[in-house]
Amino acid sequence: MPSDKHRLEPRRRPAQVRAELTRGRILAAAAHIFAEYGYAAGTTNRIAERARVSIGSLYQYFPNKDAILLELLLQHIDDGDTGDPLALAGLEDTVRAIVRRAIDNHRADPQLLRIMIVEAPRSPDLVEKVLRYEEARVAQIRAFLARHPQVKVGDVDAAARLVVSTVELVTHKMMATPEDLSPQRYENELVAMLTRYLSGGGGDDDGRR
Structure with missing residues (x-):
């Protein structure tokens, strides 16, 4: 079973502009989904649908929704x-x-x-x-x-x-x-x-x- 650290780490750090835009769309979609549905009902399927990416593409960037929420929180700290x-x-x-x-x-x-x-x-x-x-x-x-x-x-x-x-x-x-x-x-x-x-x-x- 993977450690908590690896379970929460993003899987892919984009090296190209297109990949960075996709990752940004996923995070923006997740912010909307979590705010609208709450965390429990804010599934990765809903996030992928809102971001207009396949669920497989989402998992190329993040292993689960815990990792997505953590990334949003780290962004919040950086924005401060x-x-x-x-x-x-x-x-x-x-x-x-x-x-x-x-x-x-x-x-x-x-x-x-x-x-x-x-x-x-x-x-x-x-x-x-x-x-x-x-x-x-x-x-x-x-x-x-x-x-x-x-x-x-x-x-x-x-x-x-x-x-x-x-x-x-x-x-x-x-x-x-x-x-x-x-x-x-x-x-x-x-x-x-x-x-x-x-x-x-x-x-x-x-x-x-």
């Missing part, structure tokens, strides 16, 4: 890494840029996001990618906090981790299970909360090094 939003001067403006980027990255299809977060297989590949992404974000925000004159928290390393985890977790929950709070109201309140924390946090300056 869009460069440095921390070049703005004001603390509130920078916090807003961080929050807005997270919202924009999650708002395209909340139903698909919920399926990816709740039902995606937790492979070592995925865990490693998520950890790398989070560590890069923490390092980026820590460097910003350490040099910004409006930041008053004593432990910038802890503050950077709190900012990253708060924005990611709350954004995931809000966009995957939307309630009465609109994205704009959510953005305003989260920005206000984080800005107050960063500009008025207690403690000494030992963490700022």
Whole structure:
């Protein structure tokens, strides 16, 4: 029986434009199918039909629908890494840029996001990618906090981790299970909360090094 790692790995990495387009069609079709039918009923047959490829062609690229869902989740993580939003001067403006980027990255299809977060297989590949992404974000925000004159928290390393985890977790929950709070109201309140924390946090300056 194949290991989980090989069971979830794409079978074919396209080397030609045509093959890359086919793979992209399969992933786009899967996103629609999972959002429309849910994961359990989002079969590879339905995905192949929506992508206008044979089921045999689909299996040339992905061994099963778990591998397809994992690839969609990895794409979602990569889409969130869009460069440095921390070049703005004001603390509130920078916090807003961080929050807005997270919202924009999650708002395209909340139903698909919920399926990816709740039902995606937790492979070592995925865990490693998520950890790398989070560590890069923490390092980026820590460097910003350490040099910004409006930041008053004593432990910038802890503050950077709190900012990253708060924005990611709350954004995931809000966009995957939307309630009465609109994205704009959510953005305003989260920005206000984080800005107050960063500009008025207690403690000494030992963490700022």
